[in-house]
Amino acid sequence: MNDFLMERNLSAEQVILSLMPIILFVVNIGMVAGIWMGAIKVNAGSLQIGVILAFINYLNIMMNGLMSSSNVLMQITRSFTSADRIGQVLDTNIDITEPANPASLPEIRGEVEFKDVNFSYSKNGEYVLKNISFTAKSGEKIGIIGSTGCGKSTLVKLIPRLYDADSGEILIDGVNIKEYPLENLRKAIGFVPQNATLFSGSIEDNLFFGKEQATNEEMEHAAQSASALEFIDRFEDTFAHEIKQGATNLSGGQKQRLSMARAFIREPKILILDDSTSAIDAISESAVQQAIKRNHPETTVFIVSAKISSLIDADQILVIDDGMVAAKGTHQDLLVASSIYRDIFATQNGKEEVSYE
Amino acid sequence: MSKTSMQAPNVIGRARGPRGFGGPVVKAKDKKQTMKRIWRYMEKQKAALIATIIFVIISTLLGLLGPYLIGLIIDQYILPKDMAGTFKFLIVLAVVYTASSVFTWLQTYLMVRVSLQTIRNIRQDLFTKLQTLSIKFFDKHPHGDLMSRVTNDIDSLNNALSQSVIQLFSSILMVAGVTIAMFSLNWVLAIVTLLIIPVMVYTTKQIITYSSSNFIKRQRDLGELNGFIEESISGNEVISLFGKEEKMFNEFSVVNERLRSSSIAADTVSGFLGPINNFINNLGLGLVIGAGAFMTLQGSASVGIIAAFVAYSRQFFRPINQLSSLLNMFQSALAGAERVFEIMDETPDIVDQVNAKDIDSLKGNVEFTNVYFGYDDHKTILKNINFQIRAGEKVALVGPTGSGKTTIINLLLRFYDSNSGEIRIDGTSIKEYKISAIRKKVGIVLQDTFIFSGTIMENIRYGRLEASDEEVIAAAKMASAHGYIKHLPNQYQTVITSSGSNLSQGQRQLIAIARIILADSDILILDEATSSIDTRTEIEIQKGLNRLTEGRTSFVIAHRLKTIENANRILVIDQGEIIESGTHLELLSKNGFYNQLYRSQFTLNEVR
Numbered sequence: 014m015n016d017f018l019m020e021r022n023l024s025a026e027q028v029i030l031s032l033m034p035i036i037l038f039v040v041n042i043g044m045v046a047g048i049w050m051g052a053i054k055v056n057a058g059s060l061q062i063g064v065i066l067a068f069i070n071y072l073n074i075m076m077n078g079l080m081s082s083s084n085v086l087m088q089i090t091r092s093f094t095s096a097d098r099i100g101q102v103l104d105t106n107i108d109i110t111e112p113a114n115p116a117s118l119p120e121i122r123g124e125v126e127f128k129d130v131n132f133s134y135s136k137n138g139e140y141v142l143k144n145i146s147f148t149a150k151s152g153e154k155i156g157i158i159g160s161t162g163c164g165k166s167t168l169v170k171l172i173p174r175l176y177d178a179d180s181g182e183i184l185i186d187g188v189n190i191k192e193y194p195l196e197n198l199r200k201a202i203g204f205v206p207q208n209a210t211l212f213s214g215s216i217e218d219n220l221f222f223g224k225e226q227a228t229n230e231e232m233e234h235a236a237q238s239a240s241a242l243e244f245i246d247r248f249e250d251t252f253a254h255e256i257k258q259g260a261t262n263l264s265g266g267q268k269q270r271l272s273m274a275r276a277f278i279r280e281p282k283i284l285i286l287d288d289s290t291s292a293i294d295a296i297s298e299s300a301v302q303q304a305i306k307r308n309h310p311e312t313t314v315f316i317v318s319a320k321i322s323s324l325i326d327a328d329q330i331l332v333i334d335d336g337m338v339a340a341k342g343t344h345q346d347l348l349v350a351s352s353i354y355r356d357i358f359a360t361q362n363g364k365e366e367v368s369y370e
Numbered sequence: 371m372s373k374t375s376m377q378a379p380n381v382i383g384r385a386r387g388p389r390g391f392g393g394p395v396v397k398a399k400d401k402k403q404t405m406k407r408i409w410r411y412m413e414k415q416k417a418a419l420i421a422t423i424i425f426v427i428i429s430t431l432l433g434l435l436g437p438y439l440i441g442l443i444i445d446q447y448i449l450p451k452d453m454a455g456t457f458k459f460l461i462v463l464a465v466v467y468t469a470s471s472v473f474t475w476l477q478t479y480l481m482v483r484v485s486l487q488t489i490r491n492i493r494q495d496l497f498t499k500l501q502t503l504s505i506k507f508f509d510k511h512p513h514g515d516l517m518s519r520v521t522n523d524i525d526s527l528n529n530a531l532s533q534s535v536i537q538l539f540s541s542i543l544m545v546a547g548v549t550i551a552m553f554s555l556n557w558v559l560a561i562v563t564l565l566i567i568p569v570m571v572y573t574t575k576q577i578i579t580y581s582s583s584n585f586i587k588r589q590r591d592l593g594e595l596n597g598f599i600e601e602s603i604s605g606n607e608v609i610s611l612f613g614k615e616e617k618m619f620n621e622f623s624v625v626n627e628r629l630r631s632s633s634i635a636a637d638t639v640s641g642f643l644g645p646i647n648n649f650i651n652n653l654g655l656g657l658v659i660g661a662g663a664f665m666t667l668q669g670s671a672s673v674g675i676i677a678a679f680v681a682y683s684r685q686f687f688r689p690i691n692q693l694s695s696l697l698n699m700f701q702s703a704l705a706g707a708e709r710v711f712e713i714m715d716e717t718p719d720i721v722d723q724v725n726a727k728d729i730d731s732l733k734g735n736v737e738f739t740n741v742y743f744g745y746d747d748h749k750t751i752l753k754n755i756n757f758q759i760r761a762g763e764k765v766a767l768v769g770p771t772g773s774g775k776t777t778i779i780n781l782l783l784r785f786y787d788s789n790s791g792e793i794r795i796d797g798t799s800i801k802e803y804k805i806s807a808i809r810k811k812v813g814i815v816l817q818d819t820f821i822f823s824g825t826i827m828e829n830i831r832y833g834r835l836e837a838s839d840e841e842v843i844a845a846a847k848m849a850s851a852h853g854y855i856k857h858l859p860n861q862y863q864t865v866i867t868s869s870g871s872n873l874s875q876g877q878r879q880l881i882a883i884a885r886i887i888l889a890d891s892d893i894l895i896l897d898e899a900t901s902s903i904d905t906r907t908e909i910e911i912q913k914g915l916n917r918l919t920e921g922r923t924s925f926v927i928a929h930r931l932k933t934i935e936n937a938n939r940i941l942v943i944d945q946g947e948i949i950e951s952g953t954h955l956e957l958l959s960k961n962g963f964y965n966q967l968y969r970s971q972f973t974l975n976e977v978r
């Protein structure tokens with residue numbers, strides 16, 4: 014890579030650097046010719062010697078000018094390619110657009126409906142989501158389960174319009190999400206992405222991401238709900254504790270809990286937890302679940318998880334298989350109706366094992 | 371590292387740690403030292419460098435010959451109207467000019483090669499160095515700033531090297547030559563021309579001292595800008611989810627504005643140089659013509675001599691002008707070079723001991739005795755860790771988040787060194803092995819899977835570079851990754867974008883697992899390796915992993931306790947201490963922490 018870069022630099026630089034000697038050559042030859050012509054005229058008496066002096070001087074000035082403009086040329090040539098690359102980014106069409114005339118809508122209550130939604134990441138690619146339809150009533154807890162890569166994350170990413178569906182409709186409170194101003198839509202959603210991205214700065218700054226100017230009580234409350242207060246309190250400087258870039262100075266589970274706290278602090282109408290407890294021990298997870306139930310009774314909650322225990326008391330569980338809703342219903346329904354779900358349940362050996370003692 | 375934020379009261383100061391190493395004092399630390407080091411790199415291309423200098427000398431001499439010939443032609447041939455002589459000497463003049471152009475081209479060609487090669491070597495060294503530095507170093511330094519050093523700072527050095535060295539030499543030569551030529555033509559006029567020099571030196575010096583600190587500041591601000599960009603690109607999903615585009619925009623504006631103002635400070639000051647010097651030049655030219663005219667009237671000079679002096683004084687001032695702007699460019703390059711060398715001077719805190727042992731294989735006995743460790747001096751994370759593991763055992767580390775499980779692994783792999791206590795593998799302290807040997811023989815799947823941009827094939831092969839395609843595919847099958855890979859548009863040749871953003875989280879983990887299967891290490895570490903993988907797939911992988919871990923020591927960290935039930939030993943860690951250990955059944959019957967943890971998995975909502 015490094016060698017390649019060097020080669021390419023070399024050839025670009027060489028072309029440009031040849032310019033200088035060429036200019037030098039041309040002007041100097043001009044000088045020789047000028048003196049020769051001058052000499053003839055002086056010889057014929059039609060020219061004063063002073064004119065030759067002036068001529069030489071002018072040529073020198075010209076040469077200086079040319080030299081510096083060749084420098085400029087060099088820089089311009091370089092800048093063209095750069096400008097091109099910058100232009101490419103600037104010219105990229107914004108694919109998620111604001112509605113032209115956003116309806117003035119009442120506050121979002123949190124009912125979410127998918128109607129025959131299809132989605133693919135690339136225009137000609139396979140559909141990642143196929144014919145997804147379901148309704149989540151305001152305040153319901155929706156569980157999403159399915160095998161690795163079946164499209165769970167993709168499904169929930171459509172709700173805050175990180176991507177737009179190719180066909181079909183997603184409605185919130187009966188209104189297509191494309192009609193909401195993006196800001197209002199996303200304000201109503203608390204999203205905990207599958208990998209917990211935090212920013213450098215203090216813990217506080219990261220929580221402010223969820224809600225600007227949150228009060229201390231709000232921060233503590235959110236951290237408590239996410240079961241994060243326990244470790245934050247163990248830092249000497251609590252909420253002022255500095256997080257390094259990439260949050261390298263936190264453990265995997267600590268990152269996830271902060272990421273949850275950041276979503277909780279928004280007091281969202283729709284809460285989306287994408288596998289956000291994968292690196293958290295069962296005791297903390299259970300505390301988080303309790304807190305969600307207690308503190309957000311009216312919030313519509315989507316929980317993506319590989320663990321049935323995280324979804325077991327959901328009002329509705331969507332079993333996703335290869336981008337389609339293979340079955341939906343409560344835990345009990347699915348145990349009866351869905352063989353996939355039963356399979357999954359079997360691998361997590363249900364409650365039988367607990368009766369161990 | 372947080373000094374700068376205090377002196378710069380702004381939004382960023384609060385929101386994010388400042389970047390860059392220097393404190394508030396921006397000053398070239400030791401220019402001489404820095405220049406010497408650059409020279410040490412250039413030295414390696416002595417031959418090309420010497421050739422360049424010879425070409426510089428030749429072309430400069432030829433350049434000097436030009437005006438001399440012109441003066442000669444006018445005085446000796448044109449004025450006496452000797453056309454044949456004029457013609458003959460004009461041919462000579464043409465030849466001289468042609469040769470001078472050829473050599474000018476040659477010298478730049480060579481020099482560009484030398485400087486790019488030098489830069490390549492510096493960049494290579496810097497990169498190698500970055501690779502030897504410990505994780506601790508990267509914990510401390512924002513990645514964007516480091517990248518800025520590898521790119522921008524090196525670039526500014528490149529600019530200076532490829533252009534200035536040549537100009538430096540030719541300028542000095544030119545000045546010297548012109549001086550000699552002028553003195554030989556007419557010493558009085560020569561002295562008049564030289565009168566201007568002290569003025570120029572003085573102004574240049576003033577300007578440079580002032581601009582050099584600005585250049586350092588500019589490079590630093592550029593590093594900060596890069597750090598910011600890097601972080602906001604990698605966190606872009608969260609930024610849009612939380613509608614923080616405007617906040618980021620505002621913060622960016624602040625950093626951007628800071629860079630603008632430091633660049634302006636650096637560039638305007640140095641921008642004064644040109645006009646000021648030009649003015650001084652013209653002043654000099656006026657002096658020379660005035661004095662020359664006076665002397666010609668007196669008979670002690672001739673028109674030809676004035677002509678030559680006019681040409682000379684241009685040739686004289688041009689290099690001097692160049693020199694002074696060169697020096698300026700050098701300031702900027704030195705500022706960059708300094709930031710580069712700063713990293714090269716980092717002493718890696720974890721290094722091989724002298725005569726560290728290389729090893730072909732490890733049996734896999736691992737022993738921790740009284741190990742204490744803290745990432746910062748004032749906070750101990752691991753307290754008195756003791757355990758002994760026999761070769762071939764499967765060990766599980768469980769415990770609440772943040773209890774120190776990953777930290778134990780970090781110590782075993784020598785990403786960090788323990789504060790006290792001893793860690794032994796096969797009875798020998800790990801400090802006595804070569805670090806590279808340990809890392810080669812211990813395979814690990816990290817909690818945060820790392821995926822390179824490249825094809826799936828390349829990513830899996832990273833586990834063992836010499837593995838054949840068939841072996842890679844076999845490993846992928848064992849890791850249950852084959853299933854989805856064969857559905858990808860280009861299968862194993864599908865290009866994964868940086869950090870694997872076009873794969874699902876679980877798919878990334880499957881690749882990491884395939885990697886470790888391929889690696890065939892003596893000790894295996896799986897840190898939450900299957901946390902995002904559904905349980906059905908996990909069971910399939912488990913079969914493969916069981917075969918893999920047979921007869922090898924393995925460490926497994928998992929919150930889904932199902933994964934580790936069959937471990938030979940489970941170490942329960944809480945707040946940096948081992949509080950329980952034993953097999954699954956032993957621990958369950960103990961009715962302690964593990965039992966509670968285990969039960970809570972199935973009855974999430976009933977605990978508490």
Ligand SMILES: Nc1ncnc2c1ncn2[C@@H]1O[C@H](COP(=O)(O)OP(=O)(O)OP(=O)(O)O)[C@@H](O)[C@H]1O
Pocket residue numbers: 261262263264265266267292509745746751769770771772773774775776777778817
């Ligand atoms: N690079 C670091 N610098 C400073 N502190 C750190 C660093 N890495 C981890 N810590 C701290 O050390 C403690 C133990 O972290 P560790 O990563 O070992 O936890 P863990 O047991 O692996 O947790 P998890 O299950 O969440 O991954 C945590 O309190 C964490 O904040």
Ligand SMILES: Nc1ncnc2c1ncn2[C@@H]1O[C@H](COP(=O)(O)OP(=O)(O)OP(=O)(O)O)[C@@H](O)[C@H]1O
Pocket residue numbers: 134135141159160161162163164165166167168207871872873874875876877902903904
């Ligand atoms: N940005 C992307 N570009 C292209 N393809 C993608 C992208 N993100 C995901 N995919 C593909 O879409 C499919 C569904 O991915 P998704 O992340 O939704 O899976 P998931 O169900 O969340 O899996 P996991 O349980 O592993 O998190 C996968 O096959 C994946 O390779």
Ligand SMILES: [Mg+2]
Pocket residue numbers: 165166167207287288874875876
């Ligand atoms: Mg996912």
Ligand SMILES: [Mg+2]
Pocket residue numbers: 264265266775776777817897
């Ligand atoms: Mg960990």
